Amino acid sequence: MKGGSDPGSAIDVEGLTKSFKTTKAVAGISLDVKRGEMFALVGPDGAGKTTTIRMLCGILSADAGTARLLGFDVKKEPEQIKKRIGYLSQKFSLYTDLSIDENIEFFARINGVKDFRRRREELLEFTRLAPFRNRLADKLSGGMKQKLALACTLIHTPEIIFLDEPTTGVDPVTRRDFWKLLAELMKGGTTIFLTTPYLDEAERCTRVALIDRGEILACDVPEAIHSLLGQQVIEVSCSPARTALAVASGDAAMRERFDDVQMFGERLDFVFTKGSAEDATAMIERLFADNNITVADIRTKTPSLENVFISLMRDRARRDAVEAGAEKEEKQW
Amino acid sequence: MIERIFAIARKEFYQIWRDKRSLGMLAFVPTFTILLFGFALSFDTKHIKLAVADLDQTNQSRQFVQSFLHSEYFDLVTEIPSTVVGQKMIEAGTADVVVVIPVDFSKKMIGGESVDIQALVNGGNSNVATTAANYVGIFAQSYSSLIRTAAMQKIGRAAYIPVDYRPRIWFNPELKSSKYLVPGLMGYVMIISTVLSTALSIVREKERGTIEQMMVSPVSSREFMIGKTVPYFVIACVLATLIIMAGWLLFDIPVKGSIPILALALLFFIIGGLGMGLAISTLASTQESAFFLATFATVLPTQLLSGFIFPIENMPVVLKAITTIVPAKYLLIVLRGILLKGSPITAYWQAFAALVIFAFLTMTLAIRRLKKTV
Numbered sequence: 001m002k003g004g005s006d007p008g009s010a011i012d013v014e015g016l017t018k019s020f021k022t023t024k025a026v027a028g029i030s031l032d033v034k035r036g037e038m039f040a041l042v043g044p045d046g047a048g049k050t051t052t053i054r055m056l057c058g059i060l061s062a063d064a065g066t067a068r069l070l071g072f073d074v075k076k077e078p079e080q081i082k083k084r085i086g087y088l089s090q091k092f093s094l095y096t097d098l099s100i101d102e103n104i105e106f107f108a109r110i111n112g113v114k115d116f117r118r119r120r121e122e123l124l125e126f127t128r129l130a131p132f133r134n135r136l137a138d139k140l141s142g143g144m145k146q147k148l149a150l151a152c153t154l155i156h157t158p159e160i161i162f163l164d165e166p167t168t169g170v171d172p173v174t175r176r177d178f179w180k181l182l183a184e185l186m187k188g189g190t191t192i193f194l195t196t197p198y199l200d201e202a203e204r205c206t207r208v209a210l211i212d213r214g215e216i217l218a219c220d221v222p223e224a225i226h227s228l229l230g231q232q233v234i235e236v237s238c239s240p241a242r243t244a245l246a247v248a249s250g251d252a253a254m255r256e257r258f259d260d261v262q263m264f265g266e267r268l269d270f271v272f273t274k275g276s277a278e279d280a281t282a283m284i285e286r287l288f289a290d291n292n293i294t295v296a297d298i299r300t301k302t303p304s305l306e307n308v309f310i311s312l313m314r315d316r317a318r319r320d321a322v323e324a325g326a327e328k329e330e331k332q333w
Numbered sequence: 334m335i336e337r338i339f340a341i342a343r344k345e346f347y348q349i350w351r352d353k354r355s356l357g358m359l360a361f362v363p364t365f366t367i368l369l370f371g372f373a374l375s376f377d378t379k380h381i382k383l384a385v386a387d388l389d390q391t392n393q394s395r396q397f398v399q400s401f402l403h404s405e406y407f408d409l410v411t412e413i414p415s416t417v418v419g420q421k422m423i424e425a426g427t428a429d430v431v432v433v434i435p436v437d438f439s440k441k442m443i444g445g446e447s448v449d450i451q452a453l454v455n456g457g458n459s460n461v462a463t464t465a466a467n468y469v470g471i472f473a474q475s476y477s478s479l480i481r482t483a484a485m486q487k488i489g490r491a492a493y494i495p496v497d498y499r500p501r502i503w504f505n506p507e508l509k510s511s512k513y514l515v516p517g518l519m520g521y522v523m524i525i526s527t528v529l530s531t532a533l534s535i536v537r538e539k540e541r542g543t544i545e546q547m548m549v550s551p552v553s554s555r556e557f558m559i560g561k562t563v564p565y566f567v568i569a570c571v572l573a574t575l576i577i578m579a580g581w582l583l584f585d586i587p588v589k590g591s592i593p594i595l596a597l598a599l600l601f602f603i604i605g606g607l608g609m610g611l612a613i614s615t616l617a618s619t620q621e622s623a624f625f626l627a628t629f630a631t632v633l634p635t636q637l638l639s640g641f642i643f644p645i646e647n648m649p650v651v652l653k654a655i656t657t658i659v660p661a662k663y664l665l666i667v668l669r670g671i672l673l674k675g676s677p678i679t680a681y682w683q684a685f686a687a688l689v690i691f692a693f694l695t696m697t698l699a700i701r702r703l704k705k706t707v
């Protein structure tokens with residue numbers, strides 16, 4: 001069991017697997033998160049993010065594989081672990097009929113925090129919830145609820161915190177505040193393991209793992225993932241975008257030249273690996289001019305995590321289709 | 334460990350206090366039912382509305398009517414001229430019973446002949462009808478024995494009544510139904526405050542996801558279970574005491590038997606109820622299904638099959654057999670034994686033992702189930 005005793009390792013996962021009835025939610029993933037890291041598990045809904053985080057926290061038991069937190073085995077030494085971790089679930093799970101103060105006090109007491117009053121003041125200050133301390137949790141806004149949940153998660157000063165989609169359904173202002181809080185926590189040495197469906201959030205983390213259908217597609221620092229596939233991207237703002245996509249998809253030469261075309265609202269991202277960017281740009285401009293598509297802006301950029309992720313997911317889907325014996329006459333985007 | 338249990342129990346008390354629904358269920362239901370069953374819903378038949386068609390209008394006939402009115406069972410609504418009017422009154426509901434005294438009532442009686450009197454009874458409420466018909470019979474009987482004794486004395490012979498029937502009712506001499514109902518009410522209230530409340534409060538934590546926070550924290554499933562049930566245990570004990578007090582002060586039901594045995598019986602019943610609530614909470618994942626399960630498994634049987642309202646002796650064989658597994662039945666036997674009769678434990682030890690078994694079985698079941706789920 002490699003890395004089990006590695007003192008620098010906060011989370012060490014080997015071949016973790018979990019199935020629900022017929023679906024494989026997590027298919028043998030392995031991860032190694034160092035102490036003090038802010039690690040993001042990124043993937044679409046149903047990719048296996050929540051199942052993974054729940055197995056790490058000991059809420060779900062794995063079918064196979066091992067997970068060690070801070071050197072302790074999740075299955076065999078849960079008591080050692082429970083004292084040292086905090087978990088923020090995706091669904092708000094505090095007592096809505098208790099006030100902010102009472103919620104924090106309750107979590108302090110069940111976690112055996114003796115002198116919780118000082119710690120509570122710190123956390124209320126930290127989350128700026130102090131003015132609302134006597135308000136029932138039910139009467140808080142979504143963002144305030146999330147901050148309260150974070151405060152309850154942090155009451156016993158855990159060494160690792162697990163955050164399951166902490167910013168989903170939270171307004172943009174709170175989302176920014178929340179990330180500031182996380183950055184401060186990381187500065188204080190807390191290891192943060194979070195899941196998110198937003199790739200832009202993952203860019204702020206020290207390392208990112210891309211997960212889809214229970215498998216890790218890539219795991220590295222965000223910059224490395226950007227250049228993972230040696231891809232380049234031409235970003236085209238055009239209208240009508242939908243027609244533009246149809247025209248590009250329908251053209252055999254285009255399909256040969258580019259690896260992928262991804263649509264983001266009124267924007268098309270053309271992903272390619274071979275040849276020069278000038279040549280590719282010219283090709284797109286020519287095609288769109290012939291088809292009466294107005295191009296507002298066209299530029300070359302390094303691929304975003306989003307581009308890489310979508311390419312990886314499509315690669316995998318293609319591979320799966322070939323493995324399944326499907327007849328693939330030509331490459332499709 | 335104590336610290337964590339205490340924290341959970343305290344939180345639970347806060348929540349019960351703030352959740353108007355559960356508070357209402359715990360406070361309103363017992364109060365409402367005790368008032369309803371104790372006062373309003375009485376099975377005693379008194380003040381039956383009586384109309385008399387006295388076609389004879391003699392001293393004898395008036396004396397006969399008077400004998401009905403000496404008791405509180407009949408209230409004379411009106412005197413009417415004919416049977417036809419009486420029929421209309423019964424149809425309209427203004428009279429429950431119409432007694433018709435024939436024209437030749439006194440003439441026949443003086444002549445030593447037997448007289449037929451007619452009683453029309455409204456059968457709409459069979460309970461009232463049966464009692465009313467019985468009462469009319471009893472009054473007529475006692476009136477005729479009075480006449481007979483007088484007649485015998487006149488001719489110088491000692492009164493002779495072949496079988497003199499004088500019933501004496503023990504433990505509840507006035508046959509008040511509240512004395513019968515209040516102990517049953519206790520079982521009903523205990524079931525609601527233990528089984529239903531515990532099951533709902535735990536399933537609520539499942540529904541809201543707060544139980545996951547417990548699983549990630551150092552709280553063990555045993556600590557969680559104890560912390561969650563302690564408040565309902567306390568509430569059930571307080572309610573039991575209050576109902577006994579209410580029974581004593583409002584309905585004149587003193588504790589005739591041993592108070593420690595009464596307390597022990599209630600304790601086992603409460604523990605059993607909490608165990609049942611815990612077991613149900615492991616089966617249900619929504620409050621609706623928990624409510625449904627608890628109602629069908631415990632609340633309804635307690636209401637219908639425990640002997641609370643409907644006597645078990647009068648049930649069909651199948652239902653009678655089912656009552657064997659209704660814990661409240663045994664509680665009622667013990668409670669009625671202690672409260673009304675003041676009998677020693679030897680009189681109801683089987684029922685007492687059944688309560689101990691109930692507590693033991695449900696707790697074992699709950700602990701087993703919880704180990705698997707939480």
